[in-house]
Amino acid sequence: MPRHKEFVDRIAHAPNRRGFLRTLAAAAATLGGRRLSAGVPVPVPLNVKTQGKSRVVIARDAGLRGSGSSVDSGRLVKLLDRAMQSFCGCDSPLEAWTRLVRPGEVVGLKVNCLAGRGASTSVQLxxxxxxxxxxxxxxxxVIWDRLNSDLESAGFRLGSKQRGIRYIGNDxxxxxxxLSIYGxxxxxxxxxxxxxxxxxINLPVLKDHGIAGVTLALKNAFGAIHNPNKYHxxxxxxxxxxxNMLPPIRxxxxxTIxxxxxxxxxxxxxxxxxxxxxxxxLLVAQDPVALDFVGWKLIEDERARRGMKSLEALGRKPSYIATAADARHRLGSNDPSLIERMEV
Amino acid sequence: MGKDWVQYEDGRNACCDSLPRMASAELSAVKPGVLPGGLAGLSLSRRKFLEAAALPCLASCAFAPAARGAGFPASPPAAEKDSRFIVEAKFYEKLPYRKIKCKLCPRECVIDDRERGYCGVRENRGGKYYSLVHSRVCTAHVDPIEKKPLFHFRPGTLAFSVATAGCNVNCKMCQNWEISQVRPEQVPSNYLPPRDLAALARQYDCVSIAYTYSEPVIFYEYVQDGAEAGRANGVRNVIITGGYIQQEPLKEWCKAVDAIKVDLKAFSEKFYKEVVNGELKPVLETLVTIREQGTWTEIVYLVIPTLNDGDQEFRALAKWVKSNLGPDVPVHFTRFHPEYLLTNLPPTPIESLERAKGIADAEGLHYVYIGNVPGHPAESTYCPRCRRVIIERLGYIIKQTHMKKGRCGYCQQVIPGVWA
Structure with a gap:
């Protein structure tokens, strides 16, 4: 997406001259203050051929845990590779990843750590x-989330010295x-x-949410802002x-994995x-709306299988997924006919 | 008294008490201080600053870290992790699976373990609910009481004004959003326990402590303890609030403090839902309860062009005040200035404020003021019987007073308020 798009979007929501000037100043500060790497700091199209549909890969391995309860790393890497290759249509995992990122870029892994061990993005993954x-x-x-303490409680060792890997809490x-403003x-x-x-790379967890219904790709963006408590x-x-419309996030x-x-x-x-x-x-997609739609259905299926009421019946249908797909947002598609659900 | 008390020139919304901005001369004069708990200093008027600078222990100004342009800290101060800030919340209900329901404000957030409520300053830790902001003061100033505004409460006195981070609503016009719409870790704060708060108020010749700027409801426990310490030291206590609070904690407030100013942000549920992210009905209940409890109250209504400035709304408001609170409750119609998420609207035309006052006067309210318009005649207090000026104001300055023992100096009419 061209860089000027960010300006266009910001200006579209900047209501007056003062706001416009603030926006320019902020953008200049952002550009001037960041380290420009050797790579091109713009999103890379993956060129995934999906005939106009949003591809969502669901990769599963029934033997992921072997006979025990913990995940086998050897099988998890194979699962990851299979998911990425399927998503990108590549013969090797390296080819898939090189379509996604370019050497020299700083890549952030936005994990979800609020729940601590057990319901956070797995350290293994x-x-x-x-x-x-x-x-x-x-x-x-850069492995990041809201708080250093959240990262630690999820099992990430902030003090460990791993070459090329940093842990940064927003705090x-x-x-x-x-302010970034939209709607x-x-x-x-x-x-x-x-x-x-x-x-x-957005790394949410497939799980239910007591207020929002589900917390998947879209909800994980709350970890990038200072005031998520205002949006529940x-x-x-x-x-x-x-x-999710705020330019840096979008x-x-x-x-999203x-x-x-x-x-x-x-x-x-x-x-x-x-x-x-x-x-x-694992679920893999570029379209966060499609991923959320598919993930939501998986959770509903599991609830139904266990005889539980649907999220809608409980008053927490995640209607924000449809809102994210509407004409004002166009963040992706929640129309099943426009989603290529690929189970591998 | 110099014009530097007149904060109106900032053009900031006075619906809730605004954070003063400091002159650069004051900032450059900042030196390390010896005030309790590492308190960096206070924002004072130029005159007060110079007076205080003569005192050996003065720490000067600048305890306003969240002032504009200060930005948001990359690293929280060491004190952020201080357990002294954390006390168990007074009003909540335990639920199964380590969840809790907050019973402090009408929102009644149901909060999972390790999560916070809407206010961002109360956290569920293993099924117990904690305030994270007791004594965690992010801003402190010495203000004239007129700035709150409280016009019928010890006019011409000073209020030692404090706030913590956080708020239980999210008004699109908030002028103090840098402290009200953030979490306590996101602004530098200092430890100011109740006993030191009361001592500082006395040290700065403040008649009262004002809990203000953000939303005292969310630092409820600190208000209670601060008020108790204040009273023990001969200092009064006033609260500046949006009034979005449950009845039980409110009644305890009424016993603990001397005045409560309520920001009635509009007279329609639609406005409260769309602009405030709150509800009108509980706020009206708050006003009724405060009156029933006999605590002095005044109302501020920030008039925002196109959103809450209709004749019908003004009239409904005035009728409601008269019939539910009585005609003697002061109502301040104040001028809006574009802030925060409402920068697309112009400042309120003076005519709109005068129209509001005209309607409220005609409905029979006795004390209707216009605020945020320095020099306007409706800043002053008029005797409802003889119509003469009994307290003449210019901004925050009291120019003349013609009152004796709570009565009009001309006709002896009793003027309601807290005068001594």
Whole structure:
């Protein structure tokens, strides 16, 4: 997406001259303040041939845990590779990853850590993705979320010295000083996103959410802003869609890999082992709306299988997914006929 | 008193109390201080600053870290992790699976373990609910009481004004969003326990402590403890609030403090839903309860062009105030200035404010003021019987007073308020 698009979008929502000047100043500060890497800091089209549909890959491995309860790393990397190759239509995992990122870029991995161990993005998966990114020539990987303490409680070792990998909570990086505004959302965006990362891979968890219905690709953007507590009204609708319209979030997110190794169909976002199930899978998509739509249905299916009421019956149907697809947002598609659901 | 008290020139919305901005001369004079808990200093008027600079222990100004342009910290101060800020919340209900329901404001957030409520300053930790902002003061200033505004409460006195981060609504016109719409970790704060708060108020010759700027409801426990310490030290306490609070905690407030100013942000549920992210009905209930409890109250109504400035709305408001609170509750119609998420609207025309006042006067309210318009005659207090000026104001300055023992100095009419 051309860089000027960000300006166009901001200006479209800047109501007066003062706001316009602020926007320009903020944009200049952002550009001037960031490290411009050797690579091209613009989103890379993956050129996935899907005949106009949004591809969502669901990769599963029934034997992911072997005979025990913990995930086998060897099988997880194969699952990841299969998911990525299927999504990109490539013969090798390296080819898939090199379509996604370019050497010299700083790549952020936006994990979801609020729930601590058990219902956060798995450390195993993040390590494997980091390994593949490094093989694709990425020398600077930033694993980030809202708080350092959240990263730690999910099992990430902030003090560990791993070459080319950094852990940054927004509480240590800080937020931009100027508000980003779209619709009902007015937020300060994490500097990790605006100034450090050239590209972001979104790594949510496949799980239920007590207010928003589900928390998947779109909801995970709340970890990039300073005031997510203000956007949990009305099942997060339209707030979640609006937050995803904020230019840094929309433009820098290249791919979503939803961690479904362990999923949760009730009681989220906190970890509730009694409502978790070993889905043993990953969801991969570029279209966050399509991924959320598919992920939501998977959770509903599991609820139905266990004789539980649907999210809609409980008053928490994730209507923000449809809002994200509407004419005002166009963040993706929630129309099943426009989603290529690929199970591998 | 110099014009530097007149903060109106900032053009900021006075629906809730605005954070003063400091002159660069004051900022450059900042030196490390010895105030309690590492308090960096206070924002004072130029005159007060110079007076105070003569004192050996003065720490000067600049305890306003969230002032414009300050940005948001990359690293929280060490004090952020201080357990002294954390106290168990007074009003909540435990639910199954380590969830809790907050019972402080009408929103009644149901909060999962490790999550916070809408206000961003109360957190569920393992099924217990905690305030993270007790004594966690992110801004403190010495203000004239007229700036709150409270016009019938010890006119011409100073209020030691404090706030923590957070708010239980999200008004699109918020003038203090840099502290009200953030979490406590996102603004530098200092530890100011109740006893030191009361001592500072006395040190700065403040008649009262004002809990203001953000939303005192969300730092409820600190208000209660601060008020108790204030009273023990002969300092009064006033609250500047949006009034979005449940009845039980409100009644405790009424016992603990001397005045509560309520920002009635509009007289329609639609406005409250769309602009405030709150509800009107509980705020009206708050006003009734405050009156029933006998606590002094005044109302501010920020008039915003096209959103809450219709004749019908003004009239409905005035009728409601008269019939539910009585004609003696002061109502301040104040001027809006574009802020935060409402930068697309112009400042309120003076005529709109005068129209509002005209309607309220005609409905029989006795004390209707116009605010945020320095020099306007409706800043002053008029005796409802003889119609003469009994308190003449210019901005925050009291120019003349013609009152004796709570009565009009001309006709002896009783003027309601807290005068001594």
């Amino acid at each position: 993040v390590e494997l993705i980091s390994e593949r990114l490094q093989q694709a020539g990425i020398k600077d990987i 240590s990086a800080g937020y931009e000083e100027q 009902s959302a007015g937020s300060l965006v994490s500097k990790t996103l605006t100034r450090t990362c050239d590209a972001v 009204l009305s099942v997060g609708d339209p707030y979640i869609a609006d937050v 433009q820098k997110t290249r791919l 939803c961690d479904g190794t362990t999923a949760q169909y009730e009681g989220g976002p906190s970890y509730m082992p009694q409502w978790s199930w070993p889905f043993n899978g």
